[in-house]
Amino acid sequence: GRAAGRPAPQRGGRTPSRGPRVAPGRRSNPTKEGPELLLGRNPVVEALRALVPSTALYVAQGIDIDDRVTEIVRTAGDRGIPILEISRNELDRMTGGVLHQGIGLQVPPFAYENFDDLVAAAMEQTAPLLVALDGVTDPRNLGAVIRSVAAFGAHGVFMPERRAAGITATAWRTSAGAAARVPVSQVVNLTRAIKAAQQAGFTVIGLDADGETDLYQLEAAVGPLIVVVGSEGRGLSRLVGETCDIRVSIPMVSTVESLNASVAAAVTLAEVARRRTYG
Numbered sequence: 001g002r003a004a005g006r007p008a009p010q011r012g013g014r015t016p017s018r019g020p021r022v023a024p025g026r027r028s029n030p031t032k033e034g035p036e037l038l039l040g041r042n043p044v045v046e047a048l049r050a051l052v053p054s055t056a057l058y059v060a061q062g063i064d065i066d067d068r069v070t071e072i073v074r075t076a077g078d079r080g081i082p083i084l085e086i087s088r089n090e091l092d093r094m095t096g097g098v099l100h101q102g103i104g105l106q107v108p109p110f111a112y113e114n115f116d117d118l119v120a121a122a123m124e125q126t127a128p129l130l131v132a133l134d135g136v137t138d139p140r141n142l143g144a145v146i147r148s149v150a151a152f153g154a155h156g157v158f159m160p161e162r163r164a165a166g167i168t169a170t171a172w173r174t175s176a177g178a179a180a181r182v183p184v185s186q187v188v189n190l191t192r193a194i195k196a197a198q199q200a201g202f203t204v205i206g207l208d209a210d211g212e213t214d215l216y217q218l219e220a221a222v223g224p225l226i227v228v229v230g231s232e233g234r235g236l237s238r239l240v241g242e243t244c245d246i247r248v249s250i251p252m253v254s255t256v257e258s259l260n261a262s263v264a265a266a267v268t269l270a271e272v273a274r275r276r277t278y279g
Contacts, residue, residue, distance in 0.1 A: 036107040038169045039100040041068040041247065047105055048075045050173045051180075057081050060088040060102035072103060110167035113183040115158055115193055119200050121183070127276055128202065128224040131269070133159035134190060134240045135231035136261050141165070143174025144262035145229065150178035152269035154227075158185040158193060191239045202226045205243045206236050207264050211247035215268060218248060221275040229265045232248040 011125050035055060038047055047054070057076040063069060076083055091100055122128040131149055136142055142157075142165040149157055165171060166186065172179045187193040194204055203220045205213075206228040226246055230236035241247065250259060250267055259267065 006130055007139055020126040025162060033264035035109060036169055037095060037129065038105040038107055039095055039103070041066070041072070041101045041103055043107045043169070044068075044103050045072050045075075045175055047107070047169050048072060048079070051168050051177055052105075052172045053108055054079070054081050054105050055108050056085045056106040058090050058091055058094070058104040059085050059105070060100075061085055062088070062244060063102035069103065072105075085139050088264050095144075105169075106165075107169045107172075110172075110179070110184070112167075113156065113185045115187050115196075118156045118183050118185045119197055119202075123200060123224065126154055127222065129269075129272065130197070130202070130226045131157045131265060132190065132194060132204075132226055132228045133164065133261075134206075134228055135160070135164055135234070136229065137163070137165050138232060139165040139168045140174045141232065141260065141262040142167070143176075143179070145265045146175040146182050146184065147178045148172070148262065148266040148269050152174075152266075152273040154182075154269055156183040156185065158187055158190075160190045161186040185240040190242050191250040194228070194240065197226055198243075198245070203246070204228060204249045205246045206230070206241050206244035207250065207268060208236055208241065208247040209249055209258065211249035213246050213248045215248050215250050215255055215271050218246070218271070218275070220246060221272045225272065227265065227268050227272070229261050229268075233251075233259050 003206065038044055056074070057072065059073065071085060088102065091102070091104060095104065118130070124132050131145060131154055133142065136145070136159065142159075146157055167179055167184060198204055202224045204226045205218065205220065207230060228236065228240060236244070248268070250264060253257075
């Protein structure tokens with residue numbers, strides 16, 4: 001995967017007869033770029049099922065055992081994730097009082113790709129294709145875009161470091177594991193990054209309901225391409241929109257409807273893939 005911190009392997013190669021050993025734990029002091037603590041029985045079991053990279057499982061002493069807790073502890077043990085038993089008060093302090101149901105999963109910071117490396121690697125492909133996200137703030141949309149990028153053969157995603165979603169456990173889960181295979185980069189200035197990609201040979205299209213070019217008439221789809229997807233509410237920002245080479249609209253039957261950012265990205269990537277395959 002591309003997330004930092006792989007789970008540690010089981011030591012000794014022995015399978016414990018009563019499930020994984022639970023060791024005493026201590027409180028950590030996460031920084032802004034530090035690990036994420038995923039809380040609650042359903043979110044934790046879903047994250048483990050989705051193979052979200054994890055570095056520790058915190059279990060409150062005296063926790064009520066149900067099927068989810070049993071699965072969580074068994075899965076964490078099978079993956080070699082350290083299981084740390086701590087007091088409920090300590091877990092309360094770690095989580096700032098957020099409801100945790102006696103369980104917390106520590107997820108390491110995602111390892112982002114260097115932007116220059118992302119562009120260079122894409123340009124080595126036969127038909128380079130990247131997606132840029134302009135202020136997409138919902139991690140579920142980010143995860144869905146990454147899933148579409150993997151499904152339709154694109155080569156990576158980049159987005160701003162600030163005022164935009166990053167790869168959290170939620171984004172990883174929504175990507176259905178594609179975040180392990182798709183390179184993702186964060187950039188300080190999206191407009192500057194787009195201009196650098198243009199200089200490298202990419203044509204940049206921005207998805208815009210009022211775009212002058214119909215998606216199904218997009219001749220540029222067969223060359224090196226970047227698809228820019230705007231934010232959930234306001235669409236493309238002014239500077240990013242002005243930097244794009246072409247503004248592209250997706251034809252729809254109703255002018256009243258608008259597409260979710262991740263759906264618009266999927267429709268566009270599917271059409272680009274179709275045109276590249278069938279002409």
